[in-house]
Amino acid sequence: MGKSPHLIRLDRASGRREIVANHWLRVAEASDDAVPPHTLLPLSEWLARRDELLERTDVGVWFKPDDEPESLGDDARRLSVIAVDFPAFTDGRGFSIGRLLRERYGYAGELRAVGDVFKDTMLYLRRCGFDAFEVRIDKDVEDAAKGLDDFDEFYQNGVDQPLPLFRRRSA
Template sequence: MQRIIKGRQVVNDNWHLLPKETAFEDVPNSDSVIVPANLWLEHGHALTLRDGGLGVWLDSDEEPESIADALEHFQVIAINFPAFTDGRGFSYARLLRERFGYKGELRAIGDVLQDQLFFMQRCGFDAYAIRADRDPETALAGLDDFTVTYQAAADQPQPLFRRRLA
């Protein structure tokens, strides 16, 4: 069982991330699964009739607008970072939180490293599946790399000067 960072602590992950090539017939009925976006777009209604928990994951080339009308069906939305240098997931997280109002778990998956966690948190992520060759306990410190932030973001909607005036 994979361990992830969630709620600022390392926990066992109870969700099964299904590969992109998963066929609808292979989705278990009672497990909590995170299905690829293409599977959701093809079989969304049938997936909502399952007994287990439902999440969806977006690859870096699949925009959040494609699932925006169905956010109430997802307990988890995972965004894949295929490479450390691919920053589209940061924008997707902000869109899901700020434009589309998603309130559930927003998880970073893929090439996720300690150096990114603070900035991912600022964009709205609240769970992180650290790369398999890294220790999530060690990576947890990345959430506290900085103590003061100046600009507004998903995790703090007011810039520092407004917070100081209050």
């Protein structure tokens, strides 16, 4: 599967962002050998090797659109990186996975969007709790980062803003 050379990382507290080199390798499946540092394993592989990998902070998990966050459960809190694959921009299941990981399972580490990630999806991904974005290789990473600035006020609540506008105004 490989990796995109660049990653947009967002500091959720300050809103600052930076474009950094991507040091994590996402693999389709691991061998029975030792898992190298900075590897993102498919959820199924993680579950099969959970006991061996649980204490490692240099191994992460990536979700396919049909994976269920419930199968990772509270283990999510122990991981430093979780990636969610968006194979096509028309597949919105990853948005739900992101929200579930943040809101139901209390995941506080880096939540990374991978796959068909580009400027038009960035803001919506942020609203669902994503704070790192592996932009498609055929898209300009600097231009994609501008997508995070498309709007500065929202009617609806989101992971990044728990109260809807009418509650914020009445407060």
